[in-house]
Amino acid sequence: MDAGQADRNSSPDGRLDVTDAGSVAAGRNAGRPFLQVFFRCANKYLHVPRSADGSGYRAMCPLCGKRVNFVIGPGGTPQRFFEISC
Ligand SMILES: [Zn+2]
Numbered sequence: 001m002d003a004g005q006a007d008r009n010s011s012p013d014g015r016l017d018v019t020d021a022g023s024v025a026a027g028r029n030a031g032r033p034f035l036q037v038f039f040r041c042a043n044k045y046l047h048v049p050r051s052a053d054g055s056g057y058r059a060m061c062p063l064c065g066k067r068v069n070f071v072i073g074p075g076g077t078p079q080r081f082f083e084i085s086c
Helices: 003-007 021-030
Strands: 015-018 034-039 044-049 056-060 067-072 081-084
Touching: 034 056, 044 056, 067 081
Parallel strands: 015 067, 034 081
Antiparallel strands: 034 044, 056 067
């Protein structure tokens, strides 16, 4: 029962694990937790809300279309900001 299994075909750098601890705190204020993702090639910050099923965060570069799947799980990082080289 690992939601991450579906992402096996992604490139190794296309998936990152995050914990849900920080987003729970953020949820008190914001309603829905989110991550901030910076895409280098587009030079843009994206505000990525948690997916509806709560399993993670899915971001896509607005310029090159690179997809990044942030999976929520134990042992992940409490980081809320990520920079993607693409
Ligand atoms: Zn890109």
